[in-house]
Amino acid sequence: MVSSNTNAEISKSPPSLVPGGRFLIVAKKVFSANGVYFNQALLNTFIVGISIAVAQVLLSAIAGFAFAKLNFKGRKFLILFVIGTMMLPSQLGIIPLFMLVKNLRMIDSLLGLIVPALVTAFGVFWMRQIIDAQIPNELLEAASIDGASVPRIFRSIVLPIVRQSGFVLALFAFLAAWNDYLWPTIILQSPKHFTLQVALTQLKPMYGLDYGLQMGGAFLATAPLLILFIFVGRRLVSGVMDGAVKG
Amino acid sequence: MSILTEREKRSKAPLSPWKNKNPNRKVKKAKVIPGVASLNGRWGYLYVAPFVTMFLIFGLAPVIYSVFISFYHWDPLGGSTFNGINNFITLVHDSDFWLAIRNTFSIWALSTFPQMVMAIGLAAILRNSRLKGKSFWRTIFLVPNITSVIAITIVFGQLFGRDFGIINDIIGMFGLHHIDFIENVFAAHVQIATMITWRWIGYNTLIFLASMLAIPEELYESASVDGATKWQQFRFVTLPSLKNTITFVLIVGTIGGLQVFAEPQQLASDGGSSHQFLTLTLFLYNQAFVNNKYGYAAAIGIMITFIVLIISLINFLVTRKLANDGTR
Numbered sequence: 001m002v003s004s005n006t007n008a009e010i011s012k013s014p015p016s017l018v019p020g021g022r023f024l025i026v027a028k029k030v031f032s033a034n035g036v037y038f039n040q041a042l043l044n045t046f047i048v049g050i051s052i053a054v055a056q057v058l059l060s061a062i063a064g065f066a067f068a069k070l071n072f073k074g075r076k077f078l079i080l081f082v083i084g085t086m087m088l089p090s091q092l093g094i095i096p097l098f099m100l101v102k103n104l105r106m107i108d109s110l111l112g113l114i115v116p117a118l119v120t121a122f123g124v125f126w127m128r129q130i131i132d133a134q135i136p137n138e139l140l141e142a143a144s145i146d147g148a149s150v151p152r153i154f155r156s157i158v159l160p161i162v163r164q165s166g167f168v169l170a171l172f173a174f175l176a177a178w179n180d181y182l183w184p185t186i187i188l189q190s191p192k193h194f195t196l197q198v199a200l201t202q203l204k205p206m207y208g209l210d211y212g213l214q215m216g217g218a219f220l221a222t223a224p225l226l227i228l229f230i231f232v233g234r235r236l237v238s239g240v241m242d243g244a245v246k247g
Numbered sequence: 248m249s250i251l252t253e254r255e256k257r258s259k260a261p262l263s264p265w266k267n268k269n270p271n272r273k274v275k276k277a278k279v280i281p282g283v284a285s286l287n288g289r290w291g292y293l294y295v296a297p298f299v300t301m302f303l304i305f306g307l308a309p310v311i312y313s314v315f316i317s318f319y320h321w322d323p324l325g326g327s328t329f330n331g332i333n334n335f336i337t338l339v340h341d342s343d344f345w346l347a348i349r350n351t352f353s354i355w356a357l358s359t360f361p362q363m364v365m366a367i368g369l370a371a372i373l374r375n376s377r378l379k380g381k382s383f384w385r386t387i388f389l390v391p392n393i394t395s396v397i398a399i400t401i402v403f404g405q406l407f408g409r410d411f412g413i414i415n416d417i418i419g420m421f422g423l424h425h426i427d428f429i430e431n432v433f434a435a436h437v438q439i440a441t442m443i444t445w446r447w448i449g450y451n452t453l454i455f456l457a458s459m460l461a462i463p464e465e466l467y468e469s470a471s472v473d474g475a476t477k478w479q480q481f482r483f484v485t486l487p488s489l490k491n492t493i494t495f496v497l498i499v500g501t502i503g504g505l506q507v508f509a510e511p512q513q514l515a516s517d518g519g520s521s522h523q524f525l526t527l528t529l530f531l532y533n534q535a536f537v538n539n540k541y542g543y544a545a546a547i548g549i550m551i552t553f554i555v556l557i558i559s560l561i562n563f564l565v566t567r568k569l570a571n572d573g574t575r
Contacts, residue, residue, distance in 0.1 A: 063295045066290070066291040070286055070291035070294065071284065072291030075291060085306065091505075091528055092549065093306070093308075093310040093313050094531075095313060095545050096316060097305065115305070119298045119305075121302065140283045141283055141284075154294075182528075182532070200397045200398065215402070221395065222395065225394070229386075237382070240457075
């Protein structure tokens with residue numbers, strides 16, 4: 001929001017608070033900036049964000065369902081174990097993760113961003129809580145007495161019920177992927193593979209004080225999220241607030 | 248005297264729901280819900296397999312390997328040799344490490360405590376039932392949280408500029424000297440703390456609002472029957488009920504505070520002229536990916552983890568003690 005107010009006009013003192021008439025020119029400059037592939041970065045970020053969001057929701061729902069409703073040996077241990085590791089800061093494993101991704105030849109590619117983020121302990125824990133809270137055991141008992149198999153129950157009963165909550169999880173995953181900076185800046189090397197956040201840092205003025213370019217870039221990198229937010233903002237709010245009461 | 252003690256008893260009365268709630272919560276967390284008996288449990292293995300496999304490879308294995316690496320002199324170009332605990336010894340003698348700890352905690356404190364007070368205040372305002380446009384305000388509050396760190400750093404970096412930044416323009420209007428928010432250590436930390444606060448205050452406000460809305464209305468009613476003012480209601484009904492949430496926000500804030508990286512890296516990738524921007528994560532990043540000292544950087548990662556665990560433990564003990572002592 002601030003970026004939309006201050007772009008292009010920032011070098012004036014005091015800066016004007018309405019988007020200047022130069023905005024379109026700045027936008028053009030951002031997309032054609034030398035050595036920065038801004039529209040490619042936009043596409044890359046979308047690909048990464050959507051892949052991560054879809055995979056995380058599906059895998060979390062499947063595992064969350066098993067953790068909430070299926071009796072198998074070691075379930076309790078696994079749940080506690082997963083919750084325990086959620087406390088560890090992400091920097092702890094980042095160097096070996098880099099070496100691993102390098103050995104898998106996924107350095108400097110979007111796969112290196114997507115694959116390690118396919119599952120998260122948080123996502124599984126979250127879906128487990130949702131499935132436990134929203135689906136009564138009796139419903140599943142009844143379905144299994146009627147002869148429905150476990151995959152059938154998951155597809156026809158569990159998935160439709162948790163669709164709404166799954167969507168919220170997908171949104172959070174998408175936003176996190178969109179705004180992530182540390183990991184992309186570690187593994188991406190060539191500008192063609194950059195995500196928006198890394199591309200943004202490349203817009204730094206080399207000489208002089210052309211802050212308009214970077215400001216415009218910041219705005220353009222945020223605008224898609226703001227548009228998305230108009231449609232899903234309320235759901236995100238309820239997602240945050242529901243999580244707060246349960247947590 | 249008797250009136251005084253009477254009062255004190257009354258003021259403590261609203262505490263009881265929180266006290267009761269606490270053991271319930273613990274039970275809830277430790278409890279593992281029994282599954283559906285008539286479903287074949289063996290499907291469970293298949294269903295958790297993708298998650299467990301990926302989690303072991305990309306989540307757990309790197310963490311364990313990190314401990315291993317930290318005992319080595321590990322150079323991706325020059326190979327590795329066993330180094331015992333030398334990385335850790337070098338680390339505690341490295342002045343940059345202590346500077347990074349100082350900077351991280353300074354930024355953490357500057358961004359956590361003012362933010363918490365403001366977030367609770369804002370939540371109390373949003374809680375007001377006469378407030379119009381509830382869902383509009385709630386939604387607006389979440390907007391800063393979805394904007395990226397880099398975009399925020401770019402914009403705030405401008406606002407805090409030494410010569411042309413708005414903030415210094417305002418300071419100048421009062422006839423004061425411009426502040427250098429880059430070179431002045433404390434001002435630099437304030438700048439980063441402001442960015443963090445901007446990004447998280449709305450989110451935390453919603454968290455506090457959610458737990459305020461969960462406080463039963465009867466508590467306020469009986470408090471006002473007893474003649475409690477609005478402030479007393481806030482002090483003796485609202486605040487005690489927020490203790491769990493405060494702990495939660497503190498722990499999440501601490502983990503987040505130890506991960507501050509993008510803001511300082513954008514303002515000064517080497518940490519700044521007097522290393523005023525060198526946070527622990529920036530220190531780790533530079534050792535690993537600029538200086539190629541993997542073993543050393545892994546040791547930093549382990550120290551960060553210890554700090555997180557110690558702070559979480561302190562947090563836990565303090566809140567538990569506060570819960571037992573009452574509102575003081």
